[in-house]
Amino acid sequence: MRLRDETKERTIREKAIEMIVREGFDGLSMQKLAKAAGVSPATIYIYFQDRxxxxxxxxxxxxxxxxxxxxxxxxxxxxxxxxxxxxxxxxxxxxxxxxxxxxxxxxxxxxxxxxxxxxxxxxxxxxxxxxxxxxxxxxxxxxxxxxxxxxxxxxxxxxxxxxxxxxxxxxxxxxxxxxxxxxxxxxxxxxxxxxxx
Amino acid sequence: MRLRDETKERTIREKAIEMIVREGFDGLSMQKLAKAAGVSPATIYIYFQDRxxxxxxxxxxxxxxxxxxxxxxxxxxxxxxxxxxxxxxxxxxxxxxxxxxxxxxxxxxxxxxxxxxxxxxxxxxxxxxxxxxxxxxxxxxxxxxxxxxxxxxxxxxxxxxxxxxxxxxxxxxxxxxxxxxxxxxxxxxxxxxxxxx
DNA sequence: CAAAAATAAACGAACGTTCTTTTATTTAAA
DNA sequence: TTTAAATAAAAGAACGTTCGTTTATTTTTG
CATH class of the missing domain: 1.10.357.10 (Tetracycline Repressor, domain 2)
Structure with missing residues (x-):
């Protein structure tokens, strides 16, 4: 069984905060967030139910x-x-x-x-x-x-x-x-x- | 020359505020706003350059x-x-x-x-x-x-x-x-x- | 090998905006 | 006074793009 890479979740969380601070809730899109966190959009949905x-x-x-x-x-x-x-x-x-x-x-x-x-x-x-x-x-x-x-x-x-x-x-x-x-x-x-x- | 219906602009402004207060900037979409104001999306762009x-x-x-x-x-x-x-x-x-x-x-x-x-x-x-x-x-x-x-x-x-x-x-x-x-x-x-x- | 993590690709829906057409109103020639 | 040209307002449908999310597949590791 493959273990979770916990740094991924941390990165997602931090990048999300950055995006929201910089561009507001408007500016937080899942696809842009995935790109910013260096992760696939689908990966975000492993850690979070939805936006x-x-x-x-x-x-x-x-x-x-x-x-x-x-x-x-x-x-x-x-x-x-x-x-x-x-x-x-x-x-x-x-x-x-x-x-x-x-x-x-x-x-x-x-x-x-x-x-x-x-x-x-x-x-x-x-x-x-x-x-x-x-x-x-x-x-x-x-x-x-x-x-x-x-x-x-x-x-x-x-x-x-x-x-x-x-x-x-x-x-x-x-x-x-x-x-x-x-x-x-x-x-x-x-x-x-x-x-x- | 057709005259502007000034109530339209007022309605747009007020509905926009309502939408933002109720759903945040996320929730303000031009198409939903147009519908709420009883107006065509294109009409909004007569009064405002963009979102x-x-x-x-x-x-x-x-x-x-x-x-x-x-x-x-x-x-x-x-x-x-x-x-x-x-x-x-x-x-x-x-x-x-x-x-x-x-x-x-x-x-x-x-x-x-x-x-x-x-x-x-x-x-x-x-x-x-x-x-x-x-x-x-x-x-x-x-x-x-x-x-x-x-x-x-x-x-x-x-x-x-x-x-x-x-x-x-x-x-x-x-x-x-x-x-x-x-x-x-x-x-x-x-x-x-x-x-x- | 079993199983979860991670992905790439794709889904339909909704987005902001524009294009084209219609409607209402003024202007001015007949 | 009638009427047609002129024009901006307004509408509706559509544009290409991006949205949030899912499906199908591959990768990694117990």
């Missing part, structure tokens, strides 16, 4: 990887400020280390795929986050607010900053923006100021 | 409409808190009034089209925004910070909140989230707390 399953699987894998990296060194029982700092640094590090994957996820999250796949995506992440927030509120290290408001104030600015950083042109009319350690830290301070009692 | 031009034109139109609505009742010389409040309410109103268009724009902004079209998109918006921020800093109503940091802290939370509101399922594991006037106002207060000296 949608391919996208779904990449999405799940990426979600897990991001969650894991985000929760590294994090404990839901941590003090608020420390926990926030760990998460900010983890997220920033991941996004800057894997800009392709990050871009892919951003594209995913704003496409109709997101709602379609969300139901069966069980990231270990929401639970930890919820516990962390409730703890922090109880300890009076964080003001009382709905989870969605917390999320919006706590992390949306970070992702927007990263998007500015990764944008080639920056804001139209403004120059190129570079996100350095200091700016990151300063922005985190602002967010903490908003959220602490 | 990409169609998307580009819709994008520009939407950008202008959003900018206009966002700047309604706004003056770059306004005091910081008042200006922020006007912009928050304007943006929120627009997004909640036209969820389709908003969704279309979000999908646009995170697709490769965005960088492609950004160069020639001149929204009247950046200038007003820049002036407003510089004024506010000079008056010491706003702390000193880069424009990108300001933008990230000031508006990213708002858009994230709106996305929660419009998401059918809400955060996975949490319930459905409804954005009411009071939550909006509360969140704005938090952001102001972060940004004021």
């Amino acid at each position: 949608e399953d391919l996208i779904r699987q990449i999405y799940y894998e990426e979600m897990l990887a991001m969650s894991a990296e985000t929760l590294a060194g994090f404990d839901p029982g941590m003090h608020f400020e420390e926990g926030m700092r760990v998460q900010w640094m983890n997220r920033a590090r991941y996004c800057l280390k894997y800009p392709m994957r990050m871009h892919f996820m951003e594209q995913m999250r704003h496409s109709p795929f997101h709602e379609k796949f969300q139901g069966d995506a069980r990231n270990p992440f929401s639970v930890a986050m919820k516990t962390f927030v409730l703890n922090a509120i109880e300890r009076k290290e964080l003001i009382q607010l709905p989870l969605e408001v917390y999320w919006s104030v706590a992390y949306a600015p970070l992702y927007q900053l990263i998007k500015f950083h990764q944008s080639k042109t920056g804001m139209p009319g403004w120059g190129k923006f570079v996100l350095d350690e200091k700016t990151l830290e300063k922005t985190l301070e602002l967010v903490l100021k908003a959220l602490k009692p | 990409e031009d169609l998307i580009r034109q819709i994008y520009y139109e939407e950008m202008l409409a959003m900018s206009a609505e966002t700047l309604a009742g706004f003056d770059p010389g306004m005091h910081f808190e008042e200006g922020m409040r006007v912009q928050w309410m304007n943006r929120a109103r627009y997004c909640l009034k036209y969820p389709m268009r908003m969704h279309f724009m979000e999908q646009m902004r995170h697709s490769p089209f965005h960088e492609k079209f950004q160069g020639d998109a001149r929204n009247p918006f950046s200038v007003a925004m820049k002036t407003f921020v510089l004024n506010a800093i000079e008056r010491k109503e706003l702390i000193q910070l880069p424009l990108e940091v300001y933008w990230s802290v000031a508006y990213a939370p708002l858009y994230q909140l709106i996305k929660f509101h419009q998401s059918k399922t809400g955060m996975p594991g949490w319930g459905k989230f409804v954005l009411d006037e009071k939550t909006l106002e509360k969140t704005l207060e938090l952001v102001l707390k972060a940004l004021k000296p």
Whole structure:
């Protein structure tokens, strides 16, 4: 019995991400992907049921990887400020280390795929986050607010900053923006100021 | 000479947005669009050069409409808190009034089209925004910070909140989230707390 | 040799776009 | 006032291409 060449699946996954980032979901065709991965179109269908399953699987894998990296060194029982700092640094590090994957996820999250796949995506992440927030509120290290408001104030600015950083042109009319350690830290301070009692 | 039926172009544009929101850029095909708009495929090419031009034109139109609505009742010389409040309410109103268009724009902004079209998109918006921020800093109503940091802290939370509101399922594991006037106002207060000296 | 991996070639369907024709409307000569 | 030429809008059918996927076959390795 012939064994699977696991590098083939990896290559397919990576090339798919590249294609989607470069040309959007429009640009992801199975035949072009096969060519890019140096593989026959039929081979893709050994590893994935169909095009949608391919996208779904990449999405799940990426979600897990991001969650894991985000929760590294994090404990839901941590003090608020420390926990926030760990998460900010983890997220920033991941996004800057894997800009392709990050871009892919951003594209995913704003496409109709997101709602379609969300139901069966069980990231270990929401639970930890919820516990962390409730703890922090109880300890009076964080003001009382709905989870969605917390999320919006706590992390949306970070992702927007990263998007500015990764944008080639920056804001139209403004120059190129570079996100350095200091700016990151300063922005985190602002967010903490908003959220602490 | 036969006159143009202007309703045709409007219908095409609206159906295109609907299709993109429902099925993504993948799902936008010229033939399906023609059928949905009750028009011959060839007719679309009277109004638009090609598929990409169609998307580009819709994008520009939407950008202008959003900018206009966002700047309604706004003056770059306004005091910081008042200006922020006007912009928050304007943006929120627009997004909640036209969820389709908003969704279309979000999908646009995170697709490769965005960088492609950004160069020639001149929204009247950046200038007003820049002036407003510089004024506010000079008056010491706003702390000193880069424009990108300001933008990230000031508006990213708002858009994230709106996305929660419009998401059918809400955060996975949490319930459905409804954005009411009071939550909006509360969140704005938090952001102001972060940004004021 | 058995069996799964991998392929090349091919399938019908759908794609973006164009070609040809028809329809509606204006213009202006009769 | 009638009517025919002129013209752009609009339609329908078709173009060649590429799409996602499958079938039939070969290759590889336990």
